[in-house]
Amino acid sequence: MNTIPESRHPAQDHTIYDVIISGAGPVGLFLACELALAKCSVLILEKAAHPHSPLKQLPFGIRGLNALSVEALYRRGLLNELEVPKRLKNPHQNAVQGPRRQAGHFAGIPFHDGDIDATQWKYRLPGSTNTNLIAEMEELETVLSRRAASLGVTIRRGLAITGFYQTADGVTVLSGEQSFQSKWLVGCDGARSVVRKTGGFDFAGTEPEFTGYSVKVDIANPEKLNPGRNLTPRGMYLQSQPGYLAIQDFDGGAFHGSEKPVTREHVQEVLRRISDSDVTISTLHFATTWTDRARQSTTYRNGRVLLAGDAAHIHSPLGGQGLNLGLGDAMNLGWKLAATIRQKAPEGLLDSYQTERHPIGVQVLDWSRAQVAIMRPDPHARALHAIIRDLMNTRDGATYFAGRVWGVFTHYDLGSGHPLAGYSLPNFELEDGAGIGELMHDGKGILLDFDMNASLKTLVGEYGDQIKYVSGRAKEQLGLSAVLIRPDGIIAWACDSEPDCSELRKAAARWFV
Template sequence: MTETLKNKNTTPNFLHDVIISGAGPVGLFLACELALAKCSVLVLEKATDPHSPLKQIPFGIRGLSAPTIEALYRRGLLKELELHKRLKNPHQNAKQGAQRQVGHFAGIPFQEGDVDTSQWMYRLPSSTETSLISEIQEIETVLTRRVTALGVEIKRGLAVTDVHQTGNTVTVQSGDQFFQCKWLVGCDGSRSVVRKAAGIEFAGTEPEFTGYTTLVDMADPEKLRPGRNVTATGMYLQSQPGYVLIQDFDGGAFHSSDMPITLEHLQQVLRRVSNTDVTISALHMATTWTDRSRQAKTYRNGRILLAGDAAHIHAPLGGQGLNLGLGDAMNLGWKLAATLREKAPEGLLDSYYTERYPIGAQVLDWSRAQVAIMKPDPHARALNAVVRDLIQTRDGATYFAGRVWGVFTRYPLEGNHPLTGYSVPNFEFEDGTCLGELMHDGQGILLDFDGNASLKTFASEYGDRVKYISGRAKDPLDVSAALIRPDGIIAWASDNGADFSQLQKIAAHWFNRR
């Protein structure tokens, strides 16, 4: 905090519940969750124009995983995404059917026909897809439309430059403007000003490579093999004509140099990595990135919180970053809203860090493991060959798909039922209604498949914190009743609906009584 901010009269006319720094997908989705719970939210975004070629296909293409798809579906947002309906696979010459590539680990593909979804016992015919294609611009457009409808104000062209928190409020400076809030959330990316202002350490590992994402014209594109190719000096991918990705294992030197990406430099790197004499005739657009992996030591300092890339960064291999950030928003939103409304049990907000930090650490290690077997040395090539053999087996492909698509995501919550801690299945009731369609309001749910009057009475004790839903399910998966958090996670489940002592204890852990 600067002396200027400390000594200046910075009291604004309006106190927001929450200010979010950053109007990317994570900041916007968090704003949706908070506004859904009637919190007053202001979003500050440093960019004046939300549109950018880097957010559009091919640069902005992103794969959404199962938890993200479920979250969007449960808030009525999935139906607004259109791109995945016309773009099933962005790769040229993509195979269809059982041989269709549906993901990869370190460039090693796994195919649709090898993934045994029957091993994922809690997925139902009514479940949403495990993966689909979208782009940053499409996601931001859908979320912006929703937050605007919910009354959230987005101020663009205002970068957060300083932050000062007292016991009850946070003052946020953007240039010569000041804003005040009860809570501040940094969703402002890997170079987060909010994180730095909060004094939160960003620890991790340094990069092994510089990655290039480019749009070029080539005089002889046939000299590059299609698909993803790990070579003796790096990796390259040509998924569409002229759209080329390169990994050059230079320790991230070029990315850190801030040197311009010229046609000559790019051609030299591509020739060396691909071991061809391919000629680039025109360079239209290019950007660089690395596999630097860092994670905030804590996601909270007082009334300042972090989410998305402000809390963790890693190589974008396998498309985990966006999904990880949206998962942060889904987890944090209802907990922060309950805290603001003074309806949060003790320690509820702390559970954001204890639940999300291990998930983030796991994704960072998943990314590091991919880099380790892509390095251009004999040890990595040996590991690569072993993983390639495993991923071509049915069990191997199923495991890798489950990890990449987030099917295995689980919080280690207290409870005896095997579904505890998992995302609730999209149960279909006998009238054809699916559970996810009843979750648009973001409330907790006490689900009762047996019509137990005691459960209905129990739910009424929590007022608007928990709503009671009863009805017969077509396939209840050995569940008679379940307590579902607003983020869709099962906090308690029973196969006989009678374990009320545990239900009372667990409900009190997540929800205050009215």
């Protein structure tokens, strides 16, 4: 635990917040919304003085939202507020449409719409939200900031957390000469998280194989470069639009680690070597570097301090998994931390954040490492690349890769029970035409009773306002009689026949008080 020197007397905000969140990116903002929805007081401290950056705007600000992220935004009434997904169907100019439209990629190897057999995903219904959407980081942050403000979240920008210390009852957070009090602190402050470092979390993993560059340039001879993604014997470059480039240079991450300035001359040298051309960069407008370093905190909690998003795990941005992983953390943690604060949490509820989300992080980091392994500029990687490409061009292969990239296969191990337990709720369309997700805007748990069993209504009434009772038939019920839904949209319990109230009671007691 950290201590403040006795000689130091920071100016104190005397408000005691339920939660302080470090970082006003999408993960911190979404977590704040979840907590505030459950009537928790939340303060976000963000080191950046303003939220705008060219790297958050199109085209560099493009992010792919997977099925779970789309469902989460839909269940909170936020999806329709995003305009970019409505107008931007494919981020690349001159993209092929129809069955051969690129639906995603693994290590730069595309899989196509026409090869995906969605009927293999038997729990996805016709009324489900999209399996994937193209979004813009800045718009997503704007929408989440607006929602957070409407729920009473306080956002303080230009205040970086410089330290903290915790007691059995709360956390004192320092920002320069100011201090703030809260019951809990959550680090959503990115790959170089101060909360993680100050809190003494072990950040284990693997070192990088490449330095990645994101640059905007003017090119004197643009015909020298091909559009789209180009794997070469020396690395990779992607030109999504003229002059907007992403480059991978397999230097072991040396340049990124050197912290040298990214100059026009350096970018030109790297691009010439990777593309094997005499391309000339006339102007460098901006540039940033990144790597495929893959690390994960061994625990997501230390006392009253928790981690989420890139503060808890970092990896290559290949395949766009990072944002989705972080939003999943926020959706999982929000209701559990809120229930703990409200003293409505069964024993072990908050610990389930670690047991459920850490394995998902392990899977995503390995997915990232696997992509890097077959993108290396060597004969072994090229051989693997050819085999994976052939597999992805089959129906089963494309369906598998799409299911992984889009989060369709994501599952929490909740122990024995119905096969649907631990999966995201199918969007059942009720008799009045509403999808069940539209009834989740308030963040409550739901018992969905297709057979209108009076005993079930009586049972969930014991949990007060924690669980809503919803009854009625649906157009497609997947053979189910009743479903207990957690606030994050995960199925906690389900049955196909007349429900056993004792089993439902056990399931409800695991998640609600």
